[in-house]
Amino acid sequence: MSSKVPKESWNSRLGIILAVAGSAVGLGNFLRFPGQAAQYGGGAFMVAYFVALVLIGLPICWAEWAIGRKGGQAGLNSSPGILGVVTGQKRFRYLGIIGVIIPVVIYMYYVYIEAWCLGYAVNFAKGSMDFDTVDQAGAFWGQFIGIKEDGSALGFGWTEVGGFLLVVFIFNFFLIYRGLSKGIELFCKYAMPTLIVLAIIILVRVLTLGAPVAEHPENNVQNGLGFMWNPTKTILYERVADEATGAEKWQPLPDGEVVGPRMIADAQERAAADPNLELREIGMATQLLNPQLWLAAAGQIFFSLSVGFGVIITYSSYLKKNDDVVLSGLAATSTNEFCEVGLGGLTTLPAGYAFLGISGVAGMGTFGLGFNVLPMVFSEMPGGQFFGFAFFFLLFLAAVTSSLSMLQPGIAFLEEAMNINRKQSVAILGFVTAAGCAFVVYFSAGVKALDTIDFWVTNLLMVVLATIQIIIFGWVIGIERGFEIAHQGAAIRIPGFFKFIMKYVSPLFLIVVFGAWFYTSVLGFQFGTDEKKYSSYIVDLFIEPNRSAWLSVGVIVLTGAFLTLLTAGGVFKAKTIKEEGSQ
Protein backbone atom coordinates (compact mmCIF):
# COMPACT_ATOMS: atom_id res chain seq x y z
CA MET A 1 0.00 0.00 0.00
CA SER A 2 2.78 2.43 -0.83
CA SER A 3 2.37 5.47 -3.03
CA LYS A 4 4.77 6.11 -5.89
CA VAL A 5 6.22 9.21 -4.24
CA PRO A 6 9.70 8.43 -2.87
CA LYS A 7 10.40 9.38 0.72
CA GLU A 8 12.45 12.51 1.34
CA SER A 9 15.40 12.36 3.70
CA TRP A 10 18.19 14.23 5.43
CA ASN A 11 21.43 14.85 3.60
CA SER A 12 23.78 14.01 6.47
CA ARG A 13 23.81 13.05 10.14
CA LEU A 14 25.33 16.36 11.19
CA GLY A 15 22.53 18.02 9.24
CA ILE A 16 19.71 16.45 11.25
CA ILE A 17 21.61 17.00 14.52
CA LEU A 18 21.93 20.72 13.74
CA ALA A 19 18.29 20.83 12.63
CA VAL A 20 17.07 19.23 15.87
CA ALA A 21 19.45 21.36 17.93
CA GLY A 22 18.26 24.40 15.98
CA SER A 23 14.71 23.49 16.85
CA ALA A 24 15.61 23.36 20.54
CA VAL A 25 17.88 26.41 20.71
CA GLY A 26 15.70 29.49 20.89
CA LEU A 27 14.99 32.57 22.95
CA GLY A 28 14.52 30.40 26.02
CA ASN A 29 18.21 29.50 26.09
CA PHE A 30 19.39 33.08 26.30
CA LEU A 31 16.51 34.80 28.06
CA ARG A 32 14.29 32.35 29.97
CA PHE A 33 16.95 30.07 31.42
CA PRO A 34 19.08 32.73 33.18
CA GLY A 35 15.99 34.34 34.69
CA GLN A 36 14.63 31.03 35.94
CA ALA A 37 17.99 29.97 37.39
CA ALA A 38 18.48 33.23 39.27
CA GLN A 39 14.90 33.31 40.53
CA TYR A 40 14.90 29.74 41.78
CA GLY A 41 18.09 29.43 43.72
CA GLY A 42 20.98 29.87 41.29
CA GLY A 43 23.35 27.01 41.98
CA ALA A 44 20.61 24.98 43.69
CA PHE A 45 18.47 25.33 40.57
CA MET A 46 21.29 23.80 38.54
CA VAL A 47 21.25 20.63 40.67
CA ALA A 48 17.54 20.14 39.96
CA TYR A 49 18.10 21.14 36.34
CA PHE A 50 20.67 18.41 35.70
CA VAL A 51 18.57 15.83 37.57
CA ALA A 52 15.64 16.72 35.31
CA LEU A 53 17.89 16.46 32.26
CA VAL A 54 18.75 12.87 33.16
CA LEU A 55 15.28 11.82 34.31
CA ILE A 56 13.10 13.39 31.64
CA GLY A 57 15.14 15.32 29.07
CA LEU A 58 17.34 12.58 27.68
CA PRO A 59 14.83 9.71 28.09
CA ILE A 60 12.03 11.46 26.19
CA CYS A 61 14.48 12.68 23.60
CA TRP A 62 15.76 9.15 22.89
CA ALA A 63 12.22 7.74 22.91
CA GLU A 64 11.06 10.34 20.39
CA TRP A 65 14.02 9.76 18.09
CA ALA A 66 13.48 5.98 18.18
CA ILE A 67 9.69 6.11 17.72
CA GLY A 68 10.03 8.63 14.91
CA ARG A 69 12.57 6.57 12.96
CA LYS A 70 10.48 3.43 13.46
CA GLY A 71 7.39 5.19 12.09
CA GLY A 72 9.43 6.56 9.22
CA GLN A 73 10.38 3.01 8.25
CA ALA A 74 6.70 2.33 7.75
CA GLY A 75 6.63 5.30 5.39
CA LEU A 76 4.88 7.73 7.73
CA ASN A 77 6.20 11.08 8.95
CA SER A 78 3.41 12.78 10.87
CA SER A 79 2.91 12.34 14.59
CA PRO A 80 -0.59 10.78 14.18
CA GLY A 81 0.63 8.45 11.44
CA ILE A 82 3.71 7.42 13.41
CA LEU A 83 1.91 6.76 16.71
CA GLY A 84 -0.74 4.79 14.83
CA VAL A 85 1.77 2.58 13.07
CA VAL A 86 4.26 1.96 15.91
CA THR A 87 1.49 0.91 18.29
CA GLY A 88 -0.40 -1.00 15.61
CA GLN A 89 -3.60 0.75 16.74
CA LYS A 90 -5.25 3.42 14.65
CA ARG A 91 -6.83 5.07 17.69
CA PHE A 92 -3.38 6.26 18.77
CA ARG A 93 -3.49 8.56 15.75
CA TYR A 94 -5.88 10.76 17.70
CA LEU A 95 -3.35 11.16 20.51
CA GLY A 96 -0.74 11.96 17.87
CA ILE A 97 -2.77 14.97 16.78
CA ILE A 98 -1.34 16.79 19.80
CA GLY A 99 2.04 16.51 18.08
CA VAL A 100 0.69 18.61 15.21
CA ILE A 101 -1.40 21.08 17.23
CA ILE A 102 1.60 22.10 19.36
CA PRO A 103 4.03 23.16 16.62
CA VAL A 104 1.34 24.66 14.37
CA VAL A 105 -0.20 26.79 17.11
CA ILE A 106 3.14 27.81 18.61
CA TYR A 107 4.29 28.89 15.15
CA MET A 108 1.38 31.35 15.04
CA TYR A 109 2.92 33.46 17.80
CA TYR A 110 6.56 32.43 17.61
CA VAL A 111 6.96 34.01 14.18
CA TYR A 112 5.69 37.27 15.72
CA ILE A 113 8.48 37.15 18.35
CA GLU A 114 10.92 36.25 15.59
CA ALA A 115 9.90 39.48 13.86
CA TRP A 116 10.71 41.43 17.05
CA CYS A 117 14.23 39.98 16.99
CA LEU A 118 14.77 40.89 13.34
CA GLY A 119 13.32 44.35 13.92
CA TYR A 120 15.62 44.95 16.90
CA ALA A 121 18.67 43.68 14.95
CA VAL A 122 17.89 46.00 12.03
CA ASN A 123 17.26 48.99 14.30
CA PHE A 124 20.52 48.39 16.16
CA ALA A 125 22.35 48.13 12.81
CA LYS A 126 20.75 51.42 11.74
CA GLY A 127 21.96 53.04 14.95
CA SER A 128 18.47 54.05 16.01
CA MET A 129 18.47 52.21 19.35
CA ASP A 130 19.67 54.67 21.97
CA PHE A 131 18.12 54.32 25.41
CA ASP A 132 19.23 55.92 28.67
CA THR A 133 16.76 54.02 30.84
CA VAL A 134 14.89 50.72 30.85
CA ASP A 135 11.64 52.70 30.74
CA GLN A 136 12.67 54.23 27.42
CA ALA A 137 13.52 50.80 26.05
CA GLY A 138 10.24 49.46 27.38
CA ALA A 139 8.32 52.29 25.72
CA PHE A 140 9.99 51.49 22.38
CA TRP A 141 9.10 47.80 22.77
CA GLY A 142 5.51 48.61 23.66
CA GLN A 143 5.14 50.79 20.60
CA PHE A 144 6.97 48.28 18.37
CA ILE A 145 4.69 45.38 19.24
CA GLY A 146 1.47 47.35 19.83
CA ILE A 147 1.18 46.53 23.51
CA LYS A 148 -1.26 49.33 24.37
CA GLU A 149 -4.27 48.40 22.29
CA ASP A 150 -5.48 45.69 19.95
CA GLY A 151 -4.75 46.30 16.30
CA SER A 152 -1.92 48.75 16.95
CA ALA A 153 0.88 46.36 15.92
CA LEU A 154 0.12 46.43 12.23
CA GLY A 155 2.31 49.35 11.12
CA PHE A 156 5.01 48.89 8.50
CA GLY A 157 7.64 51.46 9.49
CA TRP A 158 11.14 50.67 10.80
CA THR A 159 9.91 50.96 14.38
CA GLU A 160 6.82 48.81 13.87
CA VAL A 161 6.62 45.06 13.68
CA GLY A 162 4.36 44.61 10.60
CA GLY A 163 7.01 44.77 7.86
CA PHE A 164 9.42 42.53 9.75
CA LEU A 165 6.64 40.03 10.36
CA LEU A 166 5.88 39.84 6.66
CA VAL A 167 9.57 39.27 5.87
CA VAL A 168 10.06 36.48 8.42
CA PHE A 169 6.79 34.77 7.50
CA ILE A 170 7.73 34.63 3.80
CA PHE A 171 11.32 33.63 4.68
CA ASN A 172 10.12 30.67 6.77
CA PHE A 173 7.80 29.39 4.08
CA PHE A 174 10.43 29.90 1.38
CA LEU A 175 12.82 27.65 3.34
CA ILE A 176 10.19 25.07 4.25
CA TYR A 177 9.04 24.91 0.63
CA ARG A 178 12.59 24.03 -0.43
CA GLY A 179 12.27 20.89 1.67
CA LEU A 180 14.24 19.09 4.33
CA SER A 181 17.79 19.11 3.03
CA LYS A 182 17.78 22.17 0.74
CA GLY A 183 15.68 24.24 3.11
CA ILE A 184 15.81 23.32 6.80
CA GLU A 185 19.10 21.40 6.80
CA LEU A 186 21.04 23.83 4.64
CA PHE A 187 19.89 26.82 6.67
CA CYS A 188 20.63 25.15 10.02
CA LYS A 189 24.09 24.10 8.84
CA TYR A 190 25.04 27.77 8.42
CA ALA A 191 22.79 29.36 11.03
CA MET A 192 23.79 27.19 14.01
CA PRO A 193 27.58 27.72 13.77
CA THR A 194 26.98 31.44 13.08
CA LEU A 195 24.74 31.63 16.14
CA ILE A 196 27.37 29.98 18.34
CA VAL A 197 30.16 32.26 17.05
CA LEU A 198 28.01 35.36 17.69
CA ALA A 199 27.16 34.10 21.19
CA ILE A 200 30.86 33.58 21.98
CA ILE A 201 31.71 37.10 20.74
CA ILE A 202 28.99 38.58 22.96
CA LEU A 203 30.09 36.38 25.87
CA VAL A 204 33.65 37.74 25.65
CA ARG A 205 32.27 41.30 25.55
CA VAL A 206 30.10 40.72 28.61
CA LEU A 207 32.77 38.98 30.68
CA THR A 208 35.17 41.88 30.07
CA LEU A 209 32.67 44.59 31.07
CA GLY A 210 33.92 44.81 34.66
CA ALA A 211 31.94 47.49 36.53
CA PRO A 212 30.70 49.75 33.71
CA VAL A 213 28.83 52.26 35.92
CA ALA A 214 31.42 54.16 37.96
CA GLU A 215 28.91 55.35 40.60
CA HIS A 216 27.88 51.75 41.35
CA PRO A 217 31.01 49.61 41.56
CA GLU A 218 28.99 46.83 43.24
CA ASN A 219 27.15 46.42 39.94
CA ASN A 220 29.75 44.35 38.17
CA VAL A 221 29.95 41.19 36.11
CA GLN A 222 31.34 39.09 38.94
CA ASN A 223 28.40 39.91 41.19
CA GLY A 224 26.09 39.30 38.22
CA LEU A 225 27.56 35.83 37.88
CA GLY A 226 27.13 35.38 41.62
CA PHE A 227 23.45 36.34 41.39
CA MET A 228 23.06 33.70 38.70
CA TRP A 229 25.22 30.88 40.11
CA ASN A 230 25.67 31.20 43.91
CA PRO A 231 24.15 28.14 45.61
CA THR A 232 23.47 30.10 48.82
CA LYS A 233 21.16 33.10 48.67
CA THR A 234 21.58 36.00 51.08
CA ILE A 235 18.23 37.71 51.62
CA LEU A 236 16.98 40.48 53.84
CA TYR A 237 13.83 39.43 55.72
CA GLU A 238 11.25 41.71 57.26
CA ARG A 239 9.09 40.97 60.31
CA VAL A 240 5.41 41.54 59.55
CA ALA A 241 2.10 40.79 61.22
CA ASP A 242 -0.09 38.19 59.54
CA GLU A 243 -3.21 39.94 58.22
CA ALA A 244 -5.54 37.11 59.19
CA THR A 245 -4.21 35.99 62.56
CA GLY A 246 -2.13 38.95 63.65
CA ALA A 247 0.77 36.62 64.44
CA GLU A 248 4.27 37.81 63.62
CA LYS A 249 6.13 36.22 60.74
CA TRP A 250 9.29 36.84 58.75
CA GLN A 251 9.05 37.29 54.99
CA PRO A 252 11.67 38.23 52.39
CA LEU A 253 11.69 41.83 51.19
CA PRO A 254 10.66 42.10 47.53
CA ASP A 255 14.15 43.33 46.54
CA GLY A 256 15.86 41.83 49.55
CA GLU A 257 18.43 39.61 47.86
CA VAL A 258 21.99 40.88 48.18
CA VAL A 259 25.11 39.78 46.34
CA GLY A 260 28.75 40.72 46.90
CA PRO A 261 30.61 42.03 49.97
CA ARG A 262 29.51 45.66 49.64
CA MET A 263 25.77 44.90 49.37
CA ILE A 264 26.00 42.34 52.17
CA ALA A 265 27.78 44.86 54.45
CA ASP A 266 25.08 47.46 53.72
CA ALA A 267 22.34 44.92 54.43
CA GLN A 268 24.01 43.91 57.69
CA GLU A 269 24.07 47.55 58.73
CA ARG A 270 20.37 47.93 57.94
CA ALA A 271 19.53 44.76 59.84
CA ALA A 272 21.59 45.86 62.86
CA ALA A 273 19.80 49.22 62.93
CA ASP A 274 16.27 47.84 62.52
CA PRO A 275 14.96 45.01 64.76
CA ASN A 276 12.30 44.23 62.15
CA LEU A 277 14.95 43.29 59.58
CA GLU A 278 17.12 40.20 59.54
CA LEU A 279 19.74 39.04 57.04
CA ARG A 280 19.41 35.32 56.36
CA GLU A 281 21.44 32.87 54.35
CA ILE A 282 19.36 30.25 52.53
CA GLY A 283 21.53 27.22 51.86
CA MET A 284 21.38 24.90 48.90
CA ALA A 285 19.74 22.06 50.83
CA THR A 286 16.94 24.33 52.05
CA GLN A 287 16.33 25.63 48.55
CA LEU A 288 16.20 22.09 47.15
CA LEU A 289 13.29 21.36 49.50
CA ASN A 290 11.21 23.91 47.59
CA PRO A 291 8.89 22.05 45.14
CA GLN A 292 8.58 25.20 43.05
CA LEU A 293 12.30 25.02 42.28
CA TRP A 294 11.94 21.46 40.95
CA LEU A 295 8.90 22.41 38.92
CA ALA A 296 10.77 25.34 37.38
CA ALA A 297 13.86 23.23 36.63
CA ALA A 298 11.85 20.41 35.05
CA GLY A 299 9.85 22.93 33.04
CA GLN A 300 12.99 24.61 31.77
CA ILE A 301 14.56 21.31 30.66
CA PHE A 302 11.34 20.30 29.05
CA PHE A 303 10.69 23.44 27.05
CA SER A 304 14.33 24.01 26.26
CA LEU A 305 14.92 20.61 24.66
CA SER A 306 11.66 20.79 22.69
CA VAL A 307 10.73 17.29 23.83
CA GLY A 308 7.03 16.50 23.61
CA PHE A 309 6.83 19.10 20.89
CA GLY A 310 6.01 16.94 17.88
CA VAL A 311 9.17 18.01 16.05
CA ILE A 312 11.78 15.37 16.91
CA ILE A 313 9.37 12.53 16.09
CA THR A 314 8.77 14.00 12.63
CA TYR A 315 12.40 14.95 11.95
CA SER A 316 13.70 11.50 12.91
CA SER A 317 11.10 9.79 10.71
CA TYR A 318 13.12 10.94 7.70
CA LEU A 319 16.12 8.89 8.86
CA LYS A 320 17.13 5.60 7.26
CA LYS A 321 16.63 2.29 9.02
CA ASN A 322 20.22 1.99 10.26
CA ASP A 323 20.92 5.67 10.86
CA ASP A 324 22.02 6.28 14.43
CA VAL A 325 19.53 7.89 16.80
CA VAL A 326 21.24 7.53 20.19
CA LEU A 327 24.34 9.61 19.50
CA SER A 328 22.35 11.99 17.32
CA GLY A 329 19.84 12.58 20.11
CA LEU A 330 22.61 13.12 22.65
CA ALA A 331 24.48 15.43 20.27
CA ALA A 332 21.41 17.58 19.62
CA THR A 333 20.70 17.72 23.37
CA SER A 334 24.28 18.64 24.23
CA THR A 335 24.29 21.39 21.59
CA ASN A 336 21.21 22.87 23.21
CA GLU A 337 22.73 22.55 26.70
CA PHE A 338 25.96 24.18 25.56
CA CYS A 339 24.02 27.13 24.15
CA GLU A 340 21.84 27.37 27.25
CA VAL A 341 24.18 26.75 30.18
CA GLY A 342 27.56 27.48 28.61
CA LEU A 343 26.58 30.61 26.69
CA GLY A 344 23.18 31.87 27.83
CA GLY A 345 23.98 31.31 31.51
CA LEU A 346 27.06 33.53 31.36
CA THR A 347 25.83 36.32 29.16
CA THR A 348 22.45 37.99 29.46
CA LEU A 349 21.84 38.22 33.19
CA PRO A 350 25.40 39.29 34.15
CA ALA A 351 25.25 41.94 31.39
CA GLY A 352 22.00 43.33 32.77
CA TYR A 353 23.29 43.15 36.34
CA ALA A 354 26.50 45.01 35.48
CA PHE A 355 24.51 48.05 34.33
CA LEU A 356 21.40 47.93 36.49
CA GLY A 357 22.20 45.86 39.56
CA ILE A 358 19.99 43.26 41.15
CA SER A 359 16.81 45.35 41.15
CA GLY A 360 17.09 45.91 37.42
CA VAL A 361 17.14 42.25 36.44
CA ALA A 362 15.40 40.27 39.20
CA GLY A 363 12.04 38.90 38.12
CA MET A 364 12.08 40.66 34.76
CA GLY A 365 10.83 37.62 32.82
CA THR A 366 11.81 36.57 29.33
CA PHE A 367 10.46 39.57 27.43
CA GLY A 368 11.42 42.08 30.11
CA LEU A 369 15.03 40.93 30.12
CA GLY A 370 15.28 40.50 26.36
CA PHE A 371 13.40 43.49 25.01
CA ASN A 372 13.55 46.07 27.81
CA VAL A 373 16.71 45.51 29.88
CA LEU A 374 19.17 44.28 27.26
CA PRO A 375 18.43 46.89 24.55
CA MET A 376 19.17 49.58 27.15
CA VAL A 377 22.30 47.69 28.28
CA PHE A 378 23.60 47.35 24.72
CA SER A 379 22.92 50.97 23.88
CA GLU A 380 24.96 52.03 26.94
CA MET A 381 27.82 49.59 26.29
CA PRO A 382 30.98 50.56 24.35
CA GLY A 383 30.50 49.17 20.83
CA GLY A 384 26.85 48.65 21.71
CA GLN A 385 25.56 49.23 18.19
CA PHE A 386 27.47 46.20 16.92
CA PHE A 387 26.88 44.03 19.98
CA GLY A 388 23.18 44.90 20.07
CA PHE A 389 22.85 44.00 16.42
CA ALA A 390 24.84 40.77 16.95
CA PHE A 391 22.73 39.73 19.94
CA PHE A 392 19.37 40.27 18.30
CA PHE A 393 20.57 38.73 15.04
CA LEU A 394 21.66 35.74 17.12
CA LEU A 395 18.17 35.56 18.63
CA PHE A 396 16.69 35.89 15.15
CA LEU A 397 18.74 32.94 13.86
CA ALA A 398 17.80 30.88 16.92
CA ALA A 399 14.15 31.75 16.34
CA VAL A 400 14.21 30.88 12.62
CA THR A 401 15.77 27.46 13.22
CA SER A 402 13.02 26.84 15.78
CA SER A 403 10.09 28.16 13.73
CA LEU A 404 11.17 26.15 10.69
CA SER A 405 10.94 23.00 12.77
CA MET A 406 7.40 23.93 13.77
CA LEU A 407 6.22 23.83 10.18
CA GLN A 408 7.51 20.41 9.12
CA PRO A 409 5.11 18.38 11.38
CA GLY A 410 2.16 20.24 9.84
CA ILE A 411 3.48 19.74 6.31
CA ALA A 412 3.98 16.01 6.90
CA PHE A 413 0.52 15.69 8.47
CA LEU A 414 -1.32 17.42 5.62
CA GLU A 415 0.58 15.37 3.03
CA GLU A 416 -0.40 12.14 4.73
CA ALA A 417 -3.92 12.95 5.87
CA MET A 418 -5.00 14.55 2.60
CA ASN A 419 -2.68 12.62 0.27
CA ILE A 420 -1.36 15.83 -1.29
CA ASN A 421 2.14 16.96 -2.27
CA ARG A 422 4.43 19.38 -0.49
CA LYS A 423 3.45 22.38 -2.61
CA GLN A 424 -0.21 21.93 -1.71
CA SER A 425 0.43 21.25 1.96
CA VAL A 426 2.71 24.30 2.20
CA ALA A 427 -0.11 26.40 0.73
CA ILE A 428 -2.73 25.09 3.18
CA LEU A 429 -0.44 25.37 6.20
CA GLY A 430 0.58 28.85 5.07
CA PHE A 431 -3.06 29.93 5.05
CA VAL A 432 -3.86 28.37 8.45
CA THR A 433 -0.78 29.77 10.21
CA ALA A 434 -1.20 33.19 8.56
CA ALA A 435 -4.76 33.37 9.90
CA GLY A 436 -3.58 32.35 13.38
CA CYS A 437 -0.67 34.76 13.28
CA ALA A 438 -2.96 37.61 12.19
CA PHE A 439 -5.13 36.84 15.22
CA VAL A 440 -2.15 36.96 17.61
CA VAL A 441 -0.82 40.16 16.09
CA TYR A 442 -4.21 41.85 16.09
CA PHE A 443 -4.87 41.00 19.76
CA SER A 444 -1.57 42.55 20.79
CA ALA A 445 -2.79 44.52 23.82
CA GLY A 446 -0.77 43.34 26.80
CA VAL A 447 0.50 40.47 24.57
CA LYS A 448 -2.59 38.69 25.87
CA ALA A 449 -3.22 36.38 22.93
CA LEU A 450 0.42 35.33 22.68
CA ASP A 451 0.75 34.78 26.40
CA THR A 452 -2.48 32.80 26.73
CA ILE A 453 -1.74 30.46 23.82
CA ASP A 454 1.81 29.93 25.07
CA PHE A 455 0.67 29.09 28.58
CA TRP A 456 -1.89 26.44 27.62
CA VAL A 457 0.07 24.84 24.81
CA THR A 458 3.45 24.61 26.51
CA ASN A 459 2.27 23.74 30.01
CA LEU A 460 -0.60 21.44 29.14
CA LEU A 461 -0.23 19.93 25.68
CA MET A 462 3.55 19.45 25.65
CA VAL A 463 3.60 17.60 28.95
CA VAL A 464 0.68 15.42 27.85
CA LEU A 465 2.35 14.52 24.54
CA ALA A 466 5.68 13.74 26.21
CA THR A 467 3.91 11.50 28.73
CA ILE A 468 2.10 9.69 25.91
CA GLN A 469 5.35 9.17 24.01
CA ILE A 470 7.34 7.84 26.95
CA ILE A 471 4.47 5.50 27.92
CA ILE A 472 4.24 4.21 24.35
CA PHE A 473 8.00 3.62 24.32
CA GLY A 474 8.24 1.96 27.73
CA TRP A 475 4.90 0.17 27.98
CA VAL A 476 3.10 -0.18 24.62
CA ILE A 477 6.15 -1.02 22.51
CA GLY A 478 7.87 -2.39 25.62
CA ILE A 479 11.14 -1.22 27.11
CA GLU A 480 13.22 -4.16 25.77
CA ARG A 481 11.86 -3.82 22.25
CA GLY A 482 12.13 -0.03 22.54
CA PHE A 483 15.83 -0.31 23.35
CA GLU A 484 16.29 -2.72 20.43
CA ILE A 485 14.71 -0.17 18.10
CA ALA A 486 16.81 2.66 19.54
CA HIS A 487 20.04 0.67 19.27
CA GLN A 488 19.57 -0.26 15.63
CA GLY A 489 22.55 1.34 13.86
CA ALA A 490 23.48 3.23 17.03
CA ALA A 491 26.98 4.68 17.30
CA ILE A 492 26.82 4.50 21.12
CA ARG A 493 24.61 2.59 23.51
CA ILE A 494 22.13 3.96 26.02
CA PRO A 495 23.35 2.93 29.52
CA GLY A 496 21.29 0.03 30.89
CA PHE A 497 19.99 1.91 33.93
CA PHE A 498 17.98 4.10 31.56
CA LYS A 499 15.63 1.12 31.03
CA PHE A 500 14.38 1.58 34.59
CA ILE A 501 14.35 5.36 34.25
CA MET A 502 12.46 5.35 30.94
CA LYS A 503 9.93 2.75 32.05
CA TYR A 504 9.15 3.96 35.56
CA VAL A 505 10.86 7.18 36.59
CA SER A 506 10.26 9.38 33.54
CA PRO A 507 6.49 8.77 33.28
CA LEU A 508 6.13 9.19 37.05
CA PHE A 509 8.25 12.35 37.03
CA LEU A 510 6.12 13.79 34.22
CA ILE A 511 2.88 12.94 35.97
CA VAL A 512 4.15 14.58 39.18
CA VAL A 513 5.29 17.68 37.26
CA PHE A 514 1.92 17.87 35.55
CA GLY A 515 0.11 17.36 38.84
CA ALA A 516 2.17 20.07 40.55
CA TRP A 517 1.53 22.47 37.68
CA PHE A 518 -2.22 21.74 37.83
CA TYR A 519 -2.23 22.14 41.63
CA THR A 520 -0.51 25.53 41.54
CA SER A 521 -1.30 27.12 38.19
CA VAL A 522 -4.85 25.87 37.62
CA LEU A 523 -6.26 25.20 41.08
CA GLY A 524 -4.33 28.11 42.57
CA PHE A 525 -2.85 26.35 45.61
CA GLN A 526 0.61 27.35 46.82
CA PHE A 527 3.23 24.99 48.21
CA GLY A 528 4.00 25.63 51.86
CA THR A 529 1.14 28.06 52.51
CA ASP A 530 -2.62 27.90 52.87
CA GLU A 531 -2.94 30.88 50.59
CA LYS A 532 -4.85 30.26 47.41
CA LYS A 533 -3.99 32.45 44.45
CA TYR A 534 -5.26 31.81 40.94
CA SER A 535 -2.87 32.43 38.06
CA SER A 536 -3.78 35.25 35.71
CA TYR A 537 -4.61 32.67 33.02
CA ILE A 538 -7.35 31.14 35.15
CA VAL A 539 -8.59 34.58 36.16
CA ASP A 540 -8.79 35.57 32.46
CA LEU A 541 -10.93 32.56 31.65
CA PHE A 542 -13.17 31.90 34.62
CA ILE A 543 -13.03 34.65 37.22
CA GLU A 544 -12.85 37.86 35.19
CA PRO A 545 -13.46 36.55 31.65
CA ASN A 546 -11.33 38.27 29.07
CA ARG A 547 -12.33 38.24 25.39
CA SER A 548 -8.76 37.93 24.02
CA ALA A 549 -7.97 35.05 26.37
CA TRP A 550 -11.12 33.14 25.44
CA LEU A 551 -10.56 33.72 21.72
CA SER A 552 -6.96 32.51 22.13
CA VAL A 553 -8.11 29.27 23.71
CA GLY A 554 -10.65 29.11 20.86
CA VAL A 555 -7.81 29.24 18.31
CA ILE A 556 -6.18 26.21 19.97
CA VAL A 557 -9.49 24.30 20.07
CA LEU A 558 -10.36 25.23 16.48
CA THR A 559 -6.97 24.08 15.24
CA GLY A 560 -7.39 20.84 17.18
CA ALA A 561 -10.87 20.29 15.73
CA PHE A 562 -9.63 20.92 12.18
CA LEU A 563 -6.76 18.44 12.61
CA THR A 564 -9.06 15.88 14.24
CA LEU A 565 -11.45 16.03 11.30
CA LEU A 566 -8.58 15.55 8.87
CA THR A 567 -7.30 12.63 10.93
CA ALA A 568 -10.71 10.97 11.05
CA GLY A 569 -11.01 11.06 7.27
CA GLY A 570 -7.26 10.81 6.72
CA VAL A 571 -5.54 8.69 4.06
CA PHE A 572 -2.20 8.10 5.87
CA LYS A 573 -0.78 6.24 2.92
CA ALA A 574 2.82 5.17 3.42
CA LYS A 575 5.42 6.49 1.02
CA THR A 576 7.99 4.28 -0.69
CA ILE A 577 11.16 4.01 1.34
CA LYS A 578 14.38 4.19 -0.59
CA GLU A 579 16.99 2.40 1.49
CA GLU A 580 20.54 2.67 0.26
CA GLY A 581 21.05 -1.01 0.49
CA SER A 582 18.07 -1.74 -1.64
CA GLN A 583 18.79 0.72 -4.41
Added chain:
Amino acid sequence: MTIGGWIIMLVSTLSVTGLFGWCIWKVLTTEGEDEKVHGFEIETPDKD
Protein backbone atom coordinates in the same frame (compact mmCIF):
# COMPACT_ATOMS: atom_id res chain seq x y z
CA MET B 1 30.51 35.40 43.68
CA THR B 2 31.11 32.81 46.35
CA ILE B 3 33.39 29.77 46.09
CA GLY B 4 30.29 27.60 45.81
CA GLY B 5 29.09 29.77 42.95
CA TRP B 6 32.41 29.44 41.14
CA ILE B 7 32.37 25.66 41.59
CA ILE B 8 28.80 25.24 40.31
CA MET B 9 29.38 27.60 37.42
CA LEU B 10 32.59 25.89 36.33
CA VAL B 11 31.25 22.35 36.77
CA SER B 12 28.04 23.20 34.89
CA THR B 13 29.56 25.07 31.99
CA LEU B 14 32.59 22.81 31.56
CA SER B 15 30.52 19.63 31.70
CA VAL B 16 28.04 20.77 29.02
CA THR B 17 30.88 22.15 26.90
CA GLY B 18 32.81 18.88 27.27
CA LEU B 19 29.77 16.80 26.38
CA PHE B 20 29.02 19.02 23.38
CA GLY B 21 32.61 18.79 22.15
CA TRP B 22 32.72 15.01 22.63
CA CYS B 23 29.43 14.48 20.79
CA ILE B 24 30.47 16.57 17.79
CA TRP B 25 33.86 14.82 17.68
CA LYS B 26 32.16 11.41 17.92
CA VAL B 27 29.66 12.26 15.18
CA LEU B 28 32.36 13.48 12.83
CA THR B 29 34.72 10.59 13.45
CA THR B 30 32.31 7.65 13.66
CA GLU B 31 33.20 5.07 11.06
CA GLY B 32 30.69 4.66 8.28
CA GLU B 33 29.31 8.20 8.52
CA ASP B 34 30.13 8.75 4.84
CA GLU B 35 27.89 5.81 3.94
CA LYS B 36 24.97 7.64 5.46
CA VAL B 37 25.39 10.77 3.38
CA HIS B 38 22.64 10.89 0.82
CA GLY B 39 22.55 12.82 -2.43
CA PHE B 40 20.64 16.05 -2.90
CA GLU B 41 18.56 14.50 -5.65
CA ILE B 42 16.00 13.04 -3.26
CA GLU B 43 15.60 15.96 -0.94
CA THR B 44 12.06 17.08 -1.79
CA PRO B 45 10.49 14.47 -3.99
CA ASP B 46 7.02 15.32 -2.78
CA LYS B 47 7.29 18.84 -4.19
CA ASP B 48 6.18 17.91 -7.70
